[in-house]
Amino acid sequence: MEIIEHPPIFRLPGIPDHVTYTWLVLVILSAVAFVASRNLQLVPRGAQNLLEVVLEQFQGLIDDVIGHEGRPYLPLIATLGLFILVANLLSLVPGMVGPTANLNTTAACALVVFFAYHYIGVRKHGPITYLKHFMGPVPWWLKGPMFVIELISHLARPLSLTLRLFGNMLGGHILLAMMFFLMGLDGLLGWALHGGAAGAIVGGVGGAVMAAFIVGFIYPLKILVSFLQAFIFVMLTMLYISGAVEGHEAEGHEAEHH
Template structure:
């Protein structure tokens, strides 16, 4: 634990609930998103206003990016991509709130999301192409298969590791640096670090989401 006081840990101790802090704050992020979705969708209008307008802009931006990266077939995976993007962003932003901890600063949260993306990319590949999806692993000519298959397997494992550790490293590092500055100089100086943390929250959300799209787009693509 980096923060000296985490209010959800304190509440969990009161009710004798023994779960990790990353689990508690992942639940908090999910609860916030559920409330946000309910508030935005409870009174839908043809001409959106307020929160509905904001959410339509956010989802529309994600959908436009998906069209560019994944093509028309990718639209069916909007629920997954949008959920990942909003969940990661919410977790990242919670790290800027006093007494809150970003669930993405724990490797277990990120590993679960990365495994979902990588495993789903292979499921999508087999769903779209059947056994022809295996051509992605054997290379352009059959006699290169003994060399290409180990390389491709290592490459797909590297996807899992890189998705996990990139987000974890950036968010955990931000937490450490921010706590050091708050401890040494509690006034004024941490403000630029908070702004930097805000920038990191959005950038890391974008990077993870973009890579998830690229991996799914690769599975949708026909191998020649």
């Protein structure tokens, strides 16, 4: 990737790029939060209004998926969601590096989710009951194999969270880099600026078509993917927390609440 991608506009010596730009996301989110909460009012306006709308969406989703007992986990879920969304969108700014296109960042997010939902489950049910949930409602001779199967599928969760986000973001970058490099936008522009009439026509028209294609199709697609992946990450986090809070035995009782 480093061969075909433009280097980022600023680098800190000795610090990997994705860490630098994770800090940038941190600064952006902190600044927005500071501006929004600096002058809190009962009737919100401006930045406070925007942030309240965003957080209410998160809260609505949590109420839908986990239920009202999911409210305490709003900070965790909303922080993860906003961080991932801003990090995804940052990679669309030319000269910036998207932290989520690096496996380390997404693995960190997924591990936070993994340990958080187990911690929530253990604190809610106690360690013994929580481990018993792993065996599920099956006959006794299936409990041993079922435990191993559940263990494997719980281990698959952080791995799939990590790989889905990372793969989607990196895939987008590779696509964009291919557009610029392999399909030769640089070459077309160079040809157009070279001076000849044929070069101006072919290179100019080709370059314009390429630029229109990238701005009109690839960029909207990447914006869509950024939002979708952040949403899916958050939705899965909520599903996992909901599973840990309910336990498997509660599935039969779920209908009574509705």
